Amino acid sequence: MQKFYGLCAAILFASFIHPVDLAANPGQYPQFAQQGEAPNVKPEFIRVEQLVEDIINKKKPYLVDVRTEEEYKQAHIKGSVSIPLGEIHLRLAEIPKDRLVVLY
Numbered sequence: 001m002q003k004f005y006g007l008c009a010a011i012l013f014a015s016f017i018h019p020v021d022l023a024a025n026p027g028q029y030p031q032f033a034q035q036g037e038a039p040n041v042k043p044e045f046i047r048v049e050q051l052v053e054d055i056i057n058k059k060k061p062y063l064v065d066v067r068t069e070e071e072y073k074q075a076h077i078k079g080s081v082s083i084p085l086g087e088i089h090l091r092l093a094e095i096p097k098d099r100l101v102v103l104y
Contacts, residue, residue: 051102061100077104 054061063080065072072082083091095101 046102054100059100061102062096064095064101064103066103080104 051061063077065076065080065082066085066088067082068084069082072084076082081094083094
């Protein structure tokens with residue numbers, strides 16, 4: 001339980017401290033800038049507070065860091081998996097279908 005609180009605290013603090021440093025640089029992803037969603041895909045956006053609440057309530061989301069490998073190596077949420085955005089379509093089988101999946 002203490003690990004969950006530590007993760008939650010880290011997520012909350014990360015969302016308030018130096019948000020510019022934490023934001024993804026869209027200039028690094030020009031190939032996705034104008035790409036829309038597939039017609040059968042309806043993403044649901046959640047706030048950091050909702051993610052923290054889900055973790056506290058043991059919903060155990062599957063966290064996918066879609067940034068580049070270099071960005072992932074610099075810093076990432078503990079327990080997350082690195083699947084760069086350009087590789088998602090090749091690695092769909094790795095993403096569980098029986099639990100909440102959070103892409104960040």
